[in-house]
Amino acid sequence: MQLERIIALIEERPLTAREICHALEIDISREKEVYEALKKASKVLKRKGKMLLMSPPVCKKCGFEFEKMNPGRCPKCRSEWIEPARFFVEVL
Template sequence: MRIKDVISLLEKEPMTAREICNALQIDPPQEKVVFEVIKRSAKILKRRGKQLLMIAPKCRKCGFQFETMNPSRCPKCKSEWIEPARFFVRP
């Protein structure tokens, strides 16, 4: 997986880490690698004068908004039904 490929996907539309895995035909267990690539791509985009933004993950049960990229459980209602973070590039 190349950073260039991830950036080109995120410039088109907001995507989750799982959607990036599917688009690049990567195994879903490698989702953690995608998060690392997203972090590195943010630095590259900053040098190019662009921004990598994140639509925060939220609990689908109570609506709690998370600050982390990949939460596992809601601290408010303890639900594991979480809408994943979406990433996109803004010029």
């Protein structure tokens, strides 16, 4: 995965994993690889005095806020209509 390109993208503006796939012109089936790359990016950014942050996924039906990055279904209302997590960089 293209770690430096991912970092550059999320330094510009908040993006979802799917938007990162689109920007890097990689197949959406590799979205899980983006999540793994984001974990690595977090460590790289920390060494640079920056922090990878995530606006959590939210259920569009009931507003439930998730803790994990890529949920499948809302535990509160069982909806699968979920706004995905967005990742961005903040300077410490």
